[in-house]
Amino acid sequence: MNAQPTFEDAQRELEQIVERLERGDAGVEELTQLWERGEELYRLCAAKLETVRGRIEELAKVSDT
Amino acid sequence: VARVEAIQYGDRKVYSVASFNQGVADWLQRLPTVWVEGEVTELRRNARWQSVFFTLKDPNDGACLGVTIGRARFDALRLDLVDGERVHVFGRPELFESRGDFRLRALSLERFGLGDHLAALDRLKKKLAAEGLFERKRPLPFLPRRIGLVTGNDAAAKQDVIATITARFPAARLVVAETYVQGPLAAASMIEALRAVSNAPEVDVVVLSRGGGSFEDLLPFSDERLVRAIAASPVPVVSAVGHEQDTPLCDLAADARASTPTAAARLVVPDAAALRERLDRTRAGLARGARNVLDRRRERLEQAHVRLRRAPALAVERKRARLEHAAGRLRALSPRATLERGYAIVRKRDEIVRSASGVTAGDEIGVQVADGQFEARVE
Numbered sequence: 001m002n003a004q005p006t007f008e009d010a011q012r013e014l015e016q017i018v019e020r021l022e023r024g025d026a027g028v029e030e031l032t033q034l035w036e037r038g039e040e041l042y043r044l045c046a047a048k049l050e051t052v053r054g055r056i057e058e059l060a061k062v063s064d065t
Numbered sequence: 066v067a068r069v070e071a072i073q074y075g076d077r078k079v080y081s082v083a084s085f086n087q088g089v090a091d092w093l094q095r096l097p098t099v100w101v102e103g104e105v106t107e108l109r110r111n112a113r114w115q116s117v118f119f120t121l122k123d124p125n126d127g128a129c130l131g132v133t134i135g136r137a138r139f140d141a142l143r144l145d146l147v148d149g150e151r152v153h154v155f156g157r158p159e160l161f162e163s164r165g166d167f168r169l170r171a172l173s174l175e176r177f178g179l180g181d182h183l184a185a186l187d188r189l190k191k192k193l194a195a196e197g198l199f200e201r202k203r204p205l206p207f208l209p210r211r212i213g214l215v216t217g218n219d220a221a222a223k224q225d226v227i228a229t230i231t232a233r234f235p236a237a238r239l240v241v242a243e244t245y246v247q248g249p250l251a252a253a254s255m256i257e258a259l260r261a262v263s264n265a266p267e268v269d270v271v272v273l274s275r276g277g278g279s280f281e282d283l284l285p286f287s288d289e290r291l292v293r294a295i296a297a298s299p300v301p302v303v304s305a306v307g308h309e310q311d312t313p314l315c316d317l318a319a320d321a322r323a324s325t326p327t328a329a330a331r332l333v334v335p336d337a338a339a340l341r342e343r344l345d346r347t348r349a350g351l352a353r354g355a356r357n358v359l360d361r362r363r364e365r366l367e368q369a370h371v372r373l374r375r376a377p378a379l380a381v382e383r384k385r386a387r388l389e390h391a392a393g394r395l396r397a398l399s400p401r402a403t404l405e406r407g408y409a410i411v412r413k414r415d416e417i418v419r420s421a422s423g424v425t426a427g428d429e430i431g432v433q434v435a436d437g438q439f440e441a442r443v444e
Contacts, residue, residue: 011365034377042369049359056352
């Protein structure tokens with residue numbers, strides 16, 4: 001994989017995959033491939049969100065003291 | 066009146082210095098006796114001298130006039146004049162002949178009275194108002210980098226202002242100029258102090274401060290030069306002169322006025338505690354806002370994930386349904402279903418018999434039914 005996509009890019013790609021799967025015009029051979037890519041993008045986005053949330057809570061804690 | 070004799074050189078009339086002076090002195094005596102107003106400076110009194118000397122100075126443009134008054138007459142007035150005091154002098158012009166000095170021979174002298182001051186103040190106020198000097202009001206800075214303070218050298222008054230400013234905003238930086246705020250030298254000294262602090266680096270506002278005082282005490286704060294200096298200040302000026310009734314003119318020319326040091330402090334610095342509180346509230350909002358953004362992102366992501374989990378199975382299901390549909394149609398087209406309903410296919414030598422005329426009695430035929438086939442003979 002190349003450089004990590006931004007959160008927004010990853011989310012957009014994930015949503016495009018979902019739409020494509022739901023439209024049902026993906027080839028059978030593509031199905032698992034698309035699904036795996038979708039899961040990968042989901043994990044990437046979720047991890048990014050967790051990192052940011054942790055950083056926010058850290059900052060909020062520092063500023064409260 | 067003595068005759069002034071000229072010497073004749075041909076057709077030119079020439080006067081000696083003494084006779085010229087005498088002539089001018091004689092002419093001056095024809096001028097009326099008048100009242101002249103000014104400030105007393107350079108007062109010289111000596112017990113061995115017949116006269117007392119001083120210079121009368123115009124406070125506005127510094128024009129000077131020498132004055133003499135008989136020592137006995139001066140002493141009888143018991144005025145205790147000090148330099149800078151404003152007086153009215155009643156006298157007539159005179160030339161001191163032996164020196165050619167022009168001066169005012171005073172017959173009487175009056176200290177400028179309260180009524181005079183009031184009338185003069187009122188005239189000055191009208192004149193300055195007509196010039197528009199009291200109209201310009203500049204907004205005060207929200208948080209000045211430095212605050213210029215022009216204040217009396219009286220420790221209590223100075224500390225009062227500094228204490229109230231620093232109590233309200235501890236990090237405030239001040240440039241303090243101590244001056245006379247009372248007496249004949251006050252106006253000039255305040256002007257100098259005002260110029261100095263208002264031009265000092267980073268000074269964004271100046272406070273002119275003095276504790277209360279009597280009408281006479283506060284007169285320097287109505288001095289025309291000071292009022293003009295305030296109006297010409299490069300940064301806004303706050304006038305914080307405690308007074309009861311008569312507003313000093315500096316109040317009118319200043320960009321803002323305050324009746325007490327506390328009020329002045331409120332004008333020139335924000336309340337640090339209130340500011341801090343507001344900042345804290347805003348910061349709390351910052352964290353809240355960031356969490357909201359994250360929550361919304363998370364929700365959208367989870368929705369996409371749920372759909373993703375469901376989608377492949379759905380897609381497979383849809384494809385299977387389509388396949389079944391095709392299979393159904395395929396089956397419908399095959400003869401098996403027809404045979405199952407009880408029809409049979411008849412063949413004669415592997416040719417399908419479509420007409421009764423295609424067979425004759427005795428022909429061997431094959432009959433195919435749903436679950437198999439058998440041989441038969443046409444009767």
